[in-house]
Amino acid sequence: MSNMKVDTTEFDAIVVGTGISGGWAAKELCEKGLKTLVLERGRMVKHREDYPTANLDPWDLPNGGRPSAETQRRKFKQNRTGYTTHEARQHFFVDDLKHPYNEERRFDWMRGYHVGGRSLMWGRQSYRLSDMDFEANKNEGIAVDWPVRYKDIEPWYDYVEDYIGVSGENLGLEHFPDQKLLKPMNLNCVEEHLKEEIASNYDDGRVLTIGRTAHITEGTKPGDGRSTCQYRNRCMRGCPYGAYFSSNSSTLPAAEATGNMTLRPNSIAYEVIYDDTTKQATGVKIIDAETKEKIEYKAKIIFLCASAIASTAILLQSKSERFPNGLGNDSGELGHNLMDHHFHVGAVGDAEGFDDKYTKGRRANGIYIPRFRNTGGKTNTDKFLRGYGYQGGASRGDFSEQIAELKYGPELKNEILKPGKWQMNLLAFGEALPDHKNRLYLDYDKLDEWGLPTVTFDAAFGENEIAMREDMKNQAVEMLEKAGFKNVIGYDNRERFAMGLGIHEMGTARMGHNPDTSVLNKWNQVHACTNVYVTDGSFMTSAACHNPSLGYMAFTARAVDHAVNEFNKNNA
Amino acid sequence: MNRREALKNLGLATGFVVVTPSLISLLQSCNSAPEGWQPVFFNTDETTFVSSIVDIIIPKTEDLPSASELNVIEFIDKYVAEVLDEQEQKHMRETLAEILNNLKGGAENLDKKTSDDYKAILDKYMLVKGEIDEEREANPPKPWVDHTNVINGTKDYLKPTKNEVLNNLKWLTINAYRTNEQIGENVMPYDPIPAQYTCGDLQELTGGKAWSLS
Ligand SMILES: Cc1cc2nc3c(=O)[nH]c(=O)nc-3n(C[C@H](O)[C@H](O)[C@H](O)COP(=O)(O)OP(=O)(O)OC[C@H]3O[C@@H](n4cnc5c(N)ncnc54)[C@H](O)[C@@H]3O)c2cc1C
Ligand code: SF4
Numbered sequence: 177m178s179n180m181k182v183d184t185t186e187f188d189a190i191v192v193g194t195g196i197s198g199g200w201a202a203k204e205l206c207e208k209g210l211k212t213l214v215l216e217r218g219r220m221v222k223h224r225e226d227y228p229t230a231n232l233d234p235w236d237l238p239n240g241g242r243p244s245a246e247t248q249r250r251k252f253k254q255n256r257t258g259y260t261t262h263e264a265r266q267h268f269f270v271d272d273l274k275h276p277y278n279e280e281r282r283f284d285w286m287r288g289y290h291v292g293g294r295s296l297m298w299g300r301q302s303y304r305l306s307d308m309d310f311e312a313n314k315n316e317g318i319a320v321d322w323p324v325r326y327k328d329i330e331p332w333y334d335y336v337e338d339y340i341g342v343s344g345e346n347l348g349l350e351h352f353p354d355q356k357l358l359k360p361m362n363l364n365c366v367e368e369h370l371k372e373e374i375a376s377n378y379d380d381g382r383v384l385t386i387g388r389t390a391h392i393t394e395g396t397k398p399g400d401g402r403s404t405c406q407y408r409n410r411c412m413r414g415c416p417y418g419a420y421f422s423s424n425s426s427t428l429p430a431a432e433a434t435g436n437m438t439l440r441p442n443s444i445a446y447e448v449i450y451d452d453t454t455k456q457a458t459g460v461k462i463i464d465a466e467t468k469e470k471i472e473y474k475a476k477i478i479f480l481c482a483s484a485i486a487s488t489a490i491l492l493q494s495k496s497e498r499f500p501n502g503l504g505n506d507s508g509e510l511g512h513n514l515m516d517h518h519f520h521v522g523a524v525g526d527a528e529g530f531d532d533k534y535t536k537g538r539r540a541n542g543i544y545i546p547r548f549r550n551t552g553g554k555t556n557t558d559k560f561l562r563g564y565g566y567q568g569g570a571s572r573g574d575f576s577e578q579i580a581e582l583k584y585g586p587e588l589k590n591e592i593l594k595p596g597k598w599q600m601n602l603l604a605f606g607e608a609l610p611d612h613k614n615r616l617y618l619d620y621d622k623l624d625e626w627g628l629p630t631v632t633f634d635a636a637f638g639e640n641e642i643a644m645r646e647d648m649k650n651q652a653v654e655m656l657e658k659a660g661f662k663n664v665i666g667y668d669n670r671e672r673f674a675m676g677l678g679i680h681e682m683g684t685a686r687m688g689h690n691p692d693t694s695v696l697n698k699w700n701q702v703h704a705c706t707n708v709y710v711t712d713g714s715f716m717t718s719a720a721c722h723n724p725s726l727g728y729m730a731f732t733a734r735a736v737d738h739a740v741n742e743f744n745k746n747n748a
Numbered sequence: 749m750n751r752r753e754a755l756k757n758l759g760l761a762t763g764f765v766v767v768t769p770s771l772i773s774l775l776q777s778c779n780s781a782p783e784g785w786q787p788v789f790f791n792t793d794e795t796t797f798v799s800s801i802v803d804i805i806i807p808k809t810e811d812l813p814s815a816s817e818l819n820v821i822e823f824i825d826k827y828v829a830e831v832l833d834e835q836e837q838k839h840m841r842e843t844l845a846e847i848l849n850n851l852k853g854g855a856e857n858l859d860k861k862t863s864d865d866y867k868a869i870l871d872k873y874m875l876v877k878g879e880i881d882e883e884r885e886a887n888p889p890k891p892w893v894d895h896t897n898v899i900n901g902t903k904d905y906l907k908p909t910k911n912e913v914l915n916n917l918k919w920l921t922i923n924a925y926r927t928n929e930q931i932g933e934n935v936m937p938y939d940p941i942p943a944q945y946t947c948g949d950l951q952e953l954t955g956g957k958a959w960s961l962s
Contacts, residue, residue, distance in 0.1 A: 233940070233961065235929040239826065245833040252901035272901075282895035365947040407942045409962075534950040537942035538961065574958070575922075580877035583870055584805040584918070589812070592922050593936055595950070595958040674895060 180461070180470045187213045187438070187475040188743065190460050192445040192490065195293020197712040197728040198481035199423025199431075200336070204736035205479070206436040210743065213473055214431070215443040215462055217482075218289035221296065223400045223424040227414030229264040237263050253277075256284045257677065260297070265412045268297050276630055278619055283633035284676035285485060291441055292424040293483065294679075297412045300390040300420050300540070301567070302342045302726040304333050308351040308551065309720040316561055319513060319610040320688040322717045323698035326353065332730035340421040340729070341397040343541075344388030349381070352546040358393045360386045361541050366527040366570035366598050373659030374545075380555050382548035382655075387567065389541045390421040390726070399426035409538035420540070442466050446628050448478055448494040448503050448708055456707045457503075463626045476746075477707050477739050481732065484514075484713035485616060488684040489631050491695075491702075491710070492618050504685070504695050504702035511617055513610040513686055514635045515719040517678035519603060520669035521645045523652035525661030527570060527598035534572060534595060542569035545602070545655075547721055549647065560643040564606035564721050566652065572598050600661055604648035607721040608641050610683055614675070635675050645670060680724050682713030700735040706742075709735045782819050789829040789837065790821075793848050796858045798824060800866050801914075802921045812935065815921050823924040824917065839907040840916075847873065847910050874914035883909035927960075936960035 188210035191201045198214065205212045220226070234240050243251075243261040254269040255261045261269065270287045277285055288294050307326040314321040330353075337356035344361075346354040363371060363386055371384040391405040402418035402425055411420050418425035431437040442465040449459045449472065459474035480487040488511050494503035502510050549563035550556050573596035582588040614635035622630045645668050653666040688694025691703035696715050702708040711732040713724060787795050802815035802824070815821075828837060851861065851869050875881055889906050897904060908916065925931060932938060937954045939961065950956055 231940075233929070233932060234927040235932055239823075239831050240923065240927050242827070242831050244830045245836075246830075249833070249901075256898065279895075279899045282899050362945050362947070364945075368947075407945045408940070532950050533947055534953050535945065535947055536939070536953055537945035539945040572958075574962075579922075583874050583876055584801075584807075584867075586807060586809050588922075589806050589809060592806075592926055593931075593957050595954075672892065674898075 180472055182472045183474070185213075185438075185473070187211050187473065189213070189477040189479065189739075190215060190473055190475040191479045191481055192460060192487070193293060193480070193482035193712065194291045194423050194428060194439070195288075195481065195483060195712075196295045196298065196423065196725045197483075197732045198293065198479070199295060199427035200729045200732040201479040201481050201709075201711060201736055202423075202431040202437055202439075203427040204733050205477075205740070206431040206434040208736065208740045209434075210436060210477070210740065212431070212437050213475060214437055214439045215445050215460065215473075216291050216293075216439065216441045217444040217465060218291065218293075218441065220441045221291045221414075221424055223418065223422075223429065224414075224416050227416060228267070229413045230410060230416050232264060232413075239263070250274075253284065254286060257286060257679075260286060260412075264410070265297065268412070268414075274625065276622070276624060278622060278630055278632040280632060280634035281636050282674035282676075283616075283635055284674055284679075285631075285633070285681070286676070286679045287483070291428070291439070292422055295422040296414055296424060298725060299723065300411065301544075301723040302337075302344075302355075302388050302390045303544075303722040304353045304355060305329070305720050305727055306351045306353050309718060312562060313610070313718050318561070318718070319612075320686065320690065320693050320717060323687055323689045328698075329727075329730055329734065332734040333726070336726065336729040336733055339398065340390050340426060341392040341402070342388055342390050342726070343393040345385050347383060347385060347546070349383075349546060351551050355388060357388065358395075361389070361391070361393060361539055362386070363543065364535050364539075364570055365533050366530055366600055367543050369527070369530075370543075370570070370600060370655070370659050370661075374655055377655070377658045380548055381551065382545060384543055384545050387541045387544045391540065392419050397426070398430060400424075400429040402426060405540075407537035407539055409540040411540050443471075444626055444628070445482065445490055446493050446626075448480070448490060450494065450496045450499060450503055450705060452496065452498045455705065457705055463628070465626070468626060477743060478709065479732075479736070479739075480708065480710045481712050484682045484684055484716075485631060487710050487712050488616065488714050489618060489629075491685060493629065499704075503708065504705055506691055506704055507693050507695060509612070509686060509693065510695050511684050512612045512615045513683040514614040514616060514633070514675070514681065515608050515610055515683040515716065516675045517605045517680050517719065517721065517723075518608055518637050518641045518645070518675075519605045519678055520673045521606075521648045521652075521667065522566065522568065522601065522603040523649065523656055523664055523666040524599055524601045525656040525664035527600055528660075528662055530598045533598075542567050557647065559647065560640050561609065562607040562640070562644070562721065564604045564644060564648050566602045566604050568601040568603040570598055570600040572596055600656060602652040602655065604645075604652060605678065605721055605723075606641060606644045606648055607719050608637055608675075610686070610718055611638055614638075616684060633676070637675060642670070680713070680719070682716040682719060682724060685710050685714035686717045687715045688717060699738045700731060701738075707739075709739055711735050782816075782822055785819075785822055787821075787825045790825050793858055794841075794844055795821065795825070797844070797848060797851070797866075798917060800858075800861075800863065801870060801917060804863060804866055804870065805918055805921045806925050813930070815925055818925060818928045818930060820921055820924045820928075824920045827920060827924075835903075835905050839905065840913060843908050843910055843913045847913065870914060873910040874918065875911045881909055881911045883911065932960040 343358040405419035492502040545566040547563040578591040618629040685695040799821040806815035808814035
């Protein structure tokens with residue numbers, strides 16, 4: 177192309193994306209001595225400096241933080257969560273008019289385009305996959321087998337947990353592995369009560385524990401001044417204490433400190449350049465988001481960490497004679513098997529007898545009930561495959577109930593300053609099966625302002641998920657009722673929500689043993705172009721039932737280790 | 749449809765509402781807006797009406813200011829101007845006009861109305877739990893069909909009933925009051941950096957009040 181500028185710097189590696197996986201790739205590559213170019217499509221966000229709302233109280237925000245009509249209009253897809261467009265945090269979510277995508281069927285794609293990606297806004301729940309998860313596809317004859325087992329990834333989970341700091345409680349369950357954990361946050365008194373009740377009401381192995389979350393609960397961690405959580409619950413705005421893990425506070429400062437990182441914000445990667453003589457990639461093409469200049473960068477190793485959908489879109493755009501349907505797409509699976517977790521199902525109930533109790537502090541964490549379905553023996557059901565876990569928690573609500581029958585006056589005024597009743601919510605997150613029919617593809621007729629094709633989604637949850645939801649609701653109701661909660665209401669918001677809202681999109685460049693049926697091998701390398709590694713959620717061969725990002729970190733660190741070993745062999 | 753749902757449909761759910769920081773020359777008059785302040789959205793009658801009912805909803809008491817003393821009207825006016833879209837504003841204005849016509853009876857303006865007249869309007873049209881909104885029953889929201897609106901970012905606009913507008917104003921008043929800086933820092937217990945999470949005795953922790961930050 178005529179207006180393409182070729183940058184002649186010889187980088188050892190290029191990382192695309194600075195979110196959870198890109199930050200880890202950058203840190204590991206730089207610490208292992210590789211000159212690394214880190215490309216990020218969004219603007220710079222500096223730890224602390226660029227968290228403009230971190231210390232604002234409700235009265236400091238316009239309209240108390242309620243999204244303005246303009247925010248709702250420009251971010252109408254991001255608005256679908258109901259919480260991401262709050263004025264204290266909407267600046268970390270994309271403008272849907274500027275960054276459009278298309279939906280054959282509704283898909284909620286929640287994104288942040290800036291340095292740090294969604295590591296700044298994530299919910300920080302951090303769990304490990306187990307062999308039950310790695311073996312499920314194989315045992316059930318679903319999709320393809322994972323080319324990895326727990327023992328392969330276990331040391332890398334240890335490694336990343338030690339570095340970032342994850343708090344929680346180990347339970348010694350085989351299907352829900354123990355982790356390297358900092359001291360757990362506290363349950364509140366109502367949650368303690370439910371925990372005891374579950375322990376005495378069930379003998380099928382179900383337990384309630386505190387959520388495992390990437391917050392420092394004791395001491396400090398490496399990075400840019402990372403210290404202990406202050407229980408302010410303003411994490412999604414960026415944490416001035418660096419108390420939860422983000423790329424901005426942890427991995428990017430570590431990469432920076434080596435002197436090996438060149439970070440280039442405003443760089444939209446759109447193609448990996450493939451050389452058929454060497455069967456390797458030679459670099460990455462970008463468009464500068466601001467100047468619209470096109471630049472080609474060269475490197476020996478490429479890490480795609482732009483998040484599942486974006487990395488898949490880059491591969492699909494990387495067309496060559498050898499790969500007419502996108503780089504690494506010999507199998508035809510690239511863009512397929514899109515997964516997310518299904519939720520918006522569970523139960524709520526009122527706790528009585530705790531009116532004289534209240535909490536101090538705002539805990540940015542909830543409870544967790546690990547999977548207890550289809551884990552063997554009497555937990556097995558023939559109604560659906562796989563299982564689910566519960567998140568949620570107990571808290572005192574606001575005054576609404578107390579004033580429900582009051583119109584106005586001094587009595588109402590008195591009530592609105594008091595805490596409301598205690599309520600317990602059990603919110604289930606279930607595993608979704610990989611399905612070739614669930615996919616994304618590129619629309620070359622609808623281009624964005626940089627002339628790049630837009631992503632179209634065509635996916636939905638399937639029968640197994642729908643069958644699972646019945647149990648997700650019923651078990652929540654039963655656990656609360658048996659524990660003596662009042663006014664227990666089961667809910668299933670199935671019709672109204674769509675895939676994507678779990679914000680765990682994954683699977684669109686899956687790993688596998690066989691190049692005919694998968695895109696990546698067991699080291700996260702593109703089968704037929706081995707110096708391209710894809711380590712964001714797109715590699716996931718199955719979804720398990722819990723929050724996945726900790727796994728992206730572990731697989732990224734492992735893949736870098738592999739890549740650097742290969743690199744050193746070649747350069748020896 | 750219950751009230752909460754109605755509020756949500758109207759884009760006026762109950763959470764997070766606040767008064768602008770400017771604090772307050774203490775205004776004694778029961779239905780006057782802050783001095784020198786110009787409404788962005790409300791016209792004269794609307795301003796008179798809203799600034800009157802906010803003080804009926806949250807009157808002055810021995811130890812705590814009334815809603816108007818905390819400029820709640822200014823907050824509500826700005827909120828309606830910035831958070832509601834044009835169609836929602838139009839609908840709100842239409843319903844407010846119906847309420848105002850009722851209140852005026854034959855009168856030219858609201859000059860002679862007393863707080864009893866305002867209360868009578870609230871008693872008549874502002875419904876609470878267990879009461880049925882006949883206006884809404886007669887004109888129910890369309891059932892949810894599919895995801896088309898969500899995908900396109902379009903809305904099924906629903907003109908609020910008198911009850912819904914009055915309840916919206918009630919919630920806006922309460923939330924504006926509760927998240928006002930004065931109330932949030934000095935009246936309700938304020939704990940910006942708790943540094944811990946524990947369960948404890950309500951009286952010991954806050955003397956029975958709710959924390960201002962959540
Ligand atoms: C509100 C919320 C709550 C969540 N809660 C949890 C949770 O509790 N636990 C959990 O495990 N996960 C959670 N997630 C999901 C988690 O954030 C993601 O799984 C994780 O961030 C994915 O990491 P990533 O590196 O793949 O992508 P991201 O973190 O999204 O980073 C991708 C980066 O790549 C950049 N990029 C995209 N396209 C290009 C391009 N073409 N060129 C250059 N750069 C590009 C983006 O701008 C971004 O910076 C949550 C997400 C959200 C939004
Ligand atoms: S709750 Fe903890 S991690 Fe979250 S913003 Fe506050 S101090 Fe930071």
